[in-house]
Amino acid sequence: MxxxxxxxxxxxxxxxxxxxxxxxxxxxxxxxxxxxxxxxxxxxxxxxxxxxxxxxxxxxxxxxxxxxxxxxxxxxxxxxxxxxxxxxxxxxxxxxxxxxxxxxxxxxxxxxxxxxxxxxxxxxxxxxxxxxxxxxxxxxxxxxxxxxxxVEEDARDPKTALQEFVQAKRQKPPAYVLVSRDGPDHQPMFTIAVRLESGAEARATAGSKRQAEQAAAKTLLETLENSK
Known part of the structure; x- marks a missing residue:
């Protein structure tokens, strides 16, 4: 061939x-x-x-x-x-x-x-x-x-890292909510919010739900760690 x-x-x-x-x-x-x-x-x-x-x-x-x-x-x-x-x-x-x-x-x-x-x-x-x-x-x-x-010393994906963070504080696992879906069918954009029992929240937009969830989790985790 x-x-x-x-x-x-x-x-x-x-x-x-x-x-x-x-x-x-x-x-x-x-x-x-x-x-x-x-x-x-x-x-x-x-x-x-x-x-x-x-x-x-x-x-x-x-x-x-x-x-x-x-x-x-x-x-x-x-x-x-x-x-x-x-x-x-x-x-x-x-x-x-x-x-x-x-x-x-x-x-x-x-x-x-x-x-x-x-x-x-x-x-x-x-x-x-x-x-x-x-x-x-x-x-x-x-x-x-x-x-x-x-590769980072702690290379966990953001969703796993966020879940472990809140579990250490004896809170319920994070909840991921689809806020909106925009754009044409062949190129959708998803906005996801991640929310904690404490009321903390972050949002992110990406071309797939998985990517948006990971980005939202990363943003929220960084916020929580910086506020220690």
Whole structure:
């Protein structure tokens, strides 16, 4: 199978030339354009998530030989969660070569966090299937780069950190409320409010409910910590 020039350029960006290019094509194929003769990337995504996890767990153990499990776990979560995968996908311009159905393209699929994160995991699995674990590991470590060494000491996601903060004060868990949904169907914007039993509240707006919840939690947590 001969790859197009733009997909060959992606090979250069990830640093791996495929012996079985059909694996890369499959990794780039979203369910919105799949068919019986064109499988999507969901199975590869499933595998890539596990390969990424093993590489990151190993890398963190090697980077900090004295860290406890309690320190390693939040760092690990920060490095493998969908947001991190999507960030790496943006850096290698993965969105530009994704194979999407018309409706997904019209709705901005090439920029969607979840779609980019899933595709990045699928590419990892494609490299693993093409050339084995060491090749996949080398690519991951190259693309994640300094993130491994600079991941925050406490890299919990904001929602988890906020919940632990209020639990320590024996309050009820935070409540997340959808305040509004604006914009066209293909590019909605969600405003979420996070509220505590104490009456404290913060709001944030983003292109997905998850992102808005995380941003609201981060704002409220920073406010609470600064008011100590």
């Amino acid at each position: 001969k790859l197009s020039a733009d997909i060959k350029a992606l090979e250069d960006r990830i640093g791996h030339e495929f012996a079985r290019p059909e694996l890369l094509i499959r990794a780039l194929t979203h369910a919105s354009i799949s068919s019986s003769t064109r499988p999507d990337n969901q199975r590869l995504e499933f595998l890539g998530d596990r390969v990424l996890g093993l590489v990151m767990a190993t890398a963190l153990l090697e980077h900090d030989k004295l860290a406890s499990e309690g320190q390693l776990a939040p760092r690990f979560n920060a490095l493998v969660r969908k947001e991190a995968c999507a960030d790496v996908a943006r850096e290698i311009d993965l969105g530009s070569v994704l194979k999407l159905g018309r409706s997904e393209m019209m709705s901005g699929g090439r920029r969607k966090l979840a779609l980019l994160g899933d595709a990045m995991e699928a590419v990892i699995a494609a490299v693993y299937r093409d050339a084995g674990f060491e090749a996949a590991q080398a690519m991951i470590l190259r693309l994640w780069g300094s993130r491994i060494g600079t």
